[in-house]
Amino acid sequence: xxxxxxxxxxxxxxxxxxxxxxxxxxxxxxxxxxxxxxxxxxxxxxxxxxxxxxxxxxxxxxxxxxxxxxxxxxxxxxxxxxxxxxxxxxxxxxxxxxxxxxxxxxxxxxxxxxxxxxxxxxxxxxxxxxxxxxxxxxxxxxxxxxxxxxxxxxxxxxxxxxxxxxxxxxxxxxxxxxxxxxxxxxxxxxxxxxxxxxxxxxxxxxxxxxxxxxxxxxxxxxxxxxxxxxxxxxxxxxxxxxxxxxxxxxxxxxxxxxxxxxxxxxxxxxxxxxxxxxxxxxxxxxxxxxxxxxxxxxxxxxxxxxxxxxxxxxxxxxxxxxxxxxxxxxxxxxxxxxxxxxxxxxxxxxxxxxxxxxxxxxxxxxxxxxxxxxxxxxxxxxxxxxxxxxxxxxxxxxxx
Numbered sequence: 475x476x477x478x479x480x481x482x483x484x485x486x487x488x489x490x491x492x493x494x495x496x497x498x499x500x501x502x503x504x505x506x507x508x509x510x511x512x513x514x515x516x517x518x519x520x521x522x523x524x525x526x527x528x529x530x531x532x533x534x535x536x537x538x539x540x541x542x543x544x545x546x547x548x549x550x551x552x553x554x555x556x557x558x559x560x561x562x563x564x565x566x567x568x569x570x571x572x573x574x575x576x577x578x579x580x581x582x583x584x585x586x587x588x589x590x591x592x593x594x595x596x597x598x599x600x601x602x603x604x605x606x607x608x609x610x611x612x613x614x615x616x617x618x619x620x621x622x623x624x625x626x627x628x629x630x631x632x633x634x635x636x637x638x639x640x641x642x643x644x645x646x647x648x649x650x651x652x653x654x655x656x657x658x659x660x661x662x663x664x665x666x667x668x669x670x671x672x673x674x675x676x677x678x679x680x681x682x683x684x685x686x687x688x689x690x691x692x693x694x695x696x697x698x699x700x701x702x703x704x705x706x707x708x709x710x711x712x713x714x715x716x717x718x719x720x721x722x723x724x725x726x727x728x729x730x731x732x733x734x735x736x737x738x739x740x741x742x743x744x745x746x747x748x749x750x751x752x753x754x755x756x757x758x759x760x761x762x763x764x765x766x767x768x769x770x771x772x773x774x775x776x777x778x779x780x781x782x783x784x785x786x787x788x789x790x791x792x793x794x795x796x797x798x799x800x801x802x803x804x805x806x807x808x809x810x811x812x813x814x815x816x817x818x819x820x821x822x823x824x825x826x827x828x829x830x831x832x833x834x835x836x837x838x839x840x841x842x843x844x845x846x847x848x849x850x851x852x853x854x855x856x857x858x859x860x861x862x863x864x865x866x867x868x869x870x871x872x873x874x
Contacts, residue, residue: 490734490743491710493527493686494520494727496759497542498558500718501531505764512762513542516715517550519758523751525727527554527710529584533572534565543572547580554580554622561587561612570619582622584654585612589641590629602637606644613648624686626654631662635673642677652684652710653677657699660692660722664702671706679707686710689725691717696725697772701733704741715759716767716774728752728773728805736800753806773805780811784819787812791821814857816847823861830858832865841868 497513500506508516517528530546531539547555557572559565566583573581587598587609594600600608609625616623625645627633633641642653655674657667671687678685687703687710689696700711717726731747756774760767769777779802781787789796790810802809812822820843827834827842834842845864853860 487738487742487744490704490745491526491684491686492524492727492731492745492747493529493556493710493712494525494714495529495688495712495724496520496714496716496718496727497546498529498531499688499712499720499724500714500716500759500763502720503718503723503763503765506718507764508542508762510538510542510545514545514549516759516762517546517552519751519755520715521550521552523755524746524748525552526746527556527582528552529556529558529712531572532558533568534559540568540572544575547573547576552580554582556582556584556622556624558584558586559612559616561585561608563612563615566612566616566619569616573620578621581620582624583616583620584624584626585616585650586626586628586654586656587612587641588628589637590632591634592632593629602640606641609641609644610648613645613650617649622652623650624652624654624684625650626656626686626688628656629658630655631657631666631670632659635670638670639673639677642674646678646681646683650683652686654686654688654712655703655708656688656712657690657696658688660690660696662689662699663693663695664698667699667702668706671703671708675707684709686712688712690720691722691724694722696723697729697733700725700730701741704734704743716756716763716765716771718759718763718765726772728756732773732800732805749804750806774807779807779809780813782813782815782822783817784822787822788819791825814846814861815854816849816851818846819843827861827865830861832862834865834868838865838868 501508520528530543533540533543543557557569559569569583613623613625627638627641630638674685685708687708689699713727713730714724715727717723731745734741734743734745753774756767767775769775786797814826820839823843824839842864845867849860
């Protein structure tokens with residue numbers, strides 16, 4: 475194991491709370507339809523992986539959501555189950571119906587209200603003062619039911635900083651134990667995230683309130699923005715398995731966890747998620763969601779531990795760490811693959827020929843390598859036939 479990974483769980487590092495929203499935001503991805511059983515299976519896998527909090531759903535949507543949350547509380551050994559509510563009384567009561575039977579220490583609710591100028595004007599039709607009154611009323615009601623209440627400003631990244639401070643101040647005065655900062659449209663850069671998070675940490679931490687962050691991937695920056703928020707002092711990160719979610723998706727659990735572990739000296743945050751569970755977890759969610767994992771998906775994609783480039787193959791055969799950021803077993807993957815292509819070198823070719831029971835001299839191997847590199851792309855449809863033909867020709871047997 476690398477030095478980076480050995481140092482990723484130092485006891486002196488401040489804990490970072492990993493909150494997974496695959497079952498809520500991930501379930502809002504177009505084309506995803508989790509059954510109740512699917513949700514329970516994923517929640518159990520998240521618990522086994524060491525996730526701290528599971529956002530299990532949006533109970534106001536349907537009775538089916540309520541049932542899923544109840545079953546997750548009963549069947550999955552998750553430290554805490556959260557649900558999402560709009561800042562309206564009916565949503566909070568639906569959350570209570572879903573979570574009422576759970577242990578008080580294991581349940582919580584996230585309340586949100588849109589606060590950006592666009593949302594205030596066109597979606598809500600509310601003034602700033604009306605929004606502040608809604609926030610106060612919703613948080614007060616939620617605290618009557620729950621010990622853990624997080625309030626989030628939807629579209630917080632496009633909300634005026636001064637109004638953000640007012641909105642969160644009202645929420646904390648009303649009893650919010652956490653505040654959430656979502657980049658709902660995925661428009662921020664890491665530099666902007668640091669400025670916002672530092673402002674909010676200064677607001678929240680003196681009052682003993684935790685700050686949660688939630689980033690979307692519309693610019694491909696969700697994981698980078700999450701890491702910037704961690705560096706700026708965020709306490710809780712909202713993530714999804716495989717990065718699934720609305721539009722371009724969310725910050726990915728597997729990417730964030732591995733970045734924090736590989737760069738433990740930089741971030742100095744303790745993460746309880748077991749990286750060896752990441753590949754199986756991503757495959758489970760991919761299968762149940764119907765969203766395929768791209769071959770080039772960071773951390774868990776099929777090509778992360780595969781290369782067909784000759785220079786890389788030669789290095790990997792000499793020592794795996796020459797061309798790997800971390801070993802396959804670190805994230806529960808099967809192992810290194812060296813698929814052949816026209817870009818492959820003699821080292822990988824010799825290995826593949828050995829697997830086929832073919833031994834060549836140095837000169838013959840060089841000749842076979844030239845033949846393989848210059849083969850027509852159509853010949854790669856039957857790789858074994860191509861290699862046997864090249865080996866025979868290299869030996870001077872004249873195979874066609």
